[in-house]
Amino acid sequence: MAANDFYKTPSDAVTAVNSIYFLLNAGSNAVQTPYNTLFNTGMNFMGDDENPGPGATNPDVRSQSVLGHASTGLRVLQIWQQHYSGIKKANIAIEKIPGIDFGANTKLRERLIGEAKFLRALYYFNLVRLYGGVPLILKDLSTLEEAHSKPRRNTVQEVYAQIEKDLIEASTVLDPIAGGADAGRATAGAAKALLAKVYLTQRKWENAILKANEVITGPYGYNLVQNYAEVFLPIYKNGPEHIFSAQFKSVSQGQGNNQAPRSVLTGVPGIVGSYADQVVFYSVPDATKPGGVDKFFSVYKLYSKKDKRRDVTFVTKFKSPTNGNWYGRLNDPAIPGDSVPFFNKYWDPANVSNLAESGANVPIIRFSEVLLILAEAENELNGPTGIAYTNINKVRRRAGLDDLTEGLSQHQFRDSLYLERRLEFVFEYQRWFDLIRERDAAGNGILESSLHKVGKTNASAKHYLFPIPQQEIDLNPNLEQNPGWL
Structure with missing residues (x-):
């Protein structure tokens, strides 16, 4: 027509x-x-x-x-x-x-x-x-x-x-917020948040700070959810941290998130997974490993053990809904506990047997990113001020981490912020854009x-x-x- x-x-x-x-x-x-x-x-x-x-x-x-x-x-x-x-x-x-x-x-x-x-x-x-x-x-x-x-x-x-x-x-x-039947639609807050990111990408630091602040202090009701897992679980979708996301729906004319089964180990009874997605394994020096080298280093090991994001972002084994047994795979049996970490952000507990029908949304921009945009732009413009520390620390505290070390140089703060972005947004289609921007x-x-x-x-x-x-x-x-x- x-x-x-x-x-x-x-x-x-x-x-x-x-x-x-x-x-x-x-x-x-x-x-x-x-x-x-x-x-x-x-x-x-x-x-x-x-x-x-x-x-x-x-x-x-x-x-x-x-x-x-x-x-x-x-x-x-x-x-x-x-x-x-x-x-x-x-x-x-x-x-x-x-x-x-x-x-x-x-x-x-x-x-x-x-x-x-x-x-x-x-x-x-x-x-x-x-x-x-x-x-x-x-x-x-x-x-x-x-x-x-x-x-x-x-x-x-x-x-x-x-x-x-x-x-x-x-x-x-645009409306300040979108709820009910309009949940997931673009809002004024989403437009300003994306604009802050556009300014950040162009290194227009003052404008990025201005727009990020408008999102943070505006009438939009955005906030960090206390439990990082709730950012991704479908039953909490479009909550206070979700500024704009690609929407998915279970068992509704093929509108499920097809990324979910690609991250699951094959051969688990009752779960159809293709294991099409795998972490990048690379070698780093490590005196505790055989030969002084860890051959299976990955982004998973960049998290501290107390970082609550690690065990939400990844799992190392799967429980079969058919027989109740756990399934995983070791990279190297000679290295105890070195299990393969599998990406986990689009797992849908309500559709374990048919993960192609996952109802998990894909975040495009969320409130934690606006906080990090403000912290980064502030550091680039004025150095690691109290404003920069305050906003990165909000993200770190939610993850269960201590506040970032005081007294960092501008470059040290920048590196810390880059790492924070990497760990916060793993598997959210952000990393390549960050690699070409940072x-x-x-x-x-x-x-x-x-x-x-x-x-x-x-x-x-x-x-x-x-x-x-x-x-x-x-x-x-x-x-x-x-x-x-x-």
Whole structure:
């Protein structure tokens, strides 16, 4: 159905905006969307926390995990296409909804346009971080003439300017909170939180501080939940820490979180797991291990034993719902207790026998991140002030950790904050974006050194950006390839 034939009633407008959200989390074993396994197979696997496990047999995915991907790679193309599909739906909604008669309910019309702008901003934010400058398409390319246009890549600055514009405009019309049937929709608080992250990414420290403070002190009711496990358990979804998440629903037309079974050991009676996701194991010196080397170091061992996040983020064994026995696997029988840690954040206790129906949401931005955004921006602008310490310590205390050591230098605080982000957001599709954003004391990026440390020694400067998909260049020769890619 043509857009002009569809956009007639307020109900049509709601349905159209719902379809923009659909590109965040729709998926199945055959189709992946960004927050339903695509970011994991197309991005997480390249990092220093996660590798494809034995159940991830796709050669394209396994090649990408060791940075052997190319511009013709399937995941490189899918991430691009999925995001532009969402942008196309947002553009149509933004263009068509103003012409619909909402009667006296003009507030709903403005809110729906605001939701579309928020989602368009999120899609472009992902694209510009992954690919650099991309074509900035802001209207419905539905006519024959427009459909055959060959847009050039906009600059990174131009893309970010539009992202900021969309989020600022969205924040003025979206509801402060969304509950009941509207739970999970974009809100004014979500727009400001994402804008704070956009500013942080661009190193606009003052603006990041301003927006983070507006979220923290605003009328949104956000707070840290005391029990870290409640952030992820489906029965607590959309609680006070959840600013914006990709929504999943159990036993409802395939709307479950397909990431959940990929993190489970195969062969456990009563649980269908593929063990497609595995931590990155790498070697570090350790005098307590045979040969003076721990061959099975991973992000799991970066947690202190009293960090409450570790045993929520990971499990080391599974209980069969069929026979009640526990199943796990040792990496090396000669090293007692060195069990494989399995990612656990999308486990759904109500759907153990069919985890593909997991109702666990995927957090896109939550309140703990806003606290860390404020701490990071404050440190970068003014050094490790009391404000910076206060906000990072809120996150640490919830994890059961002591306050961060006083008297750190700016660089020491930065490193501590980077580690805090890593441990707080494991398996939430944040790590790759952090690797390409974060910098050392000299202002150099940390991507290459971080990947070299875990054995991915071919990591180079070109990996700060994905290649532009060759299939898109074939369709549009005006698209220039990123440096270093063929």
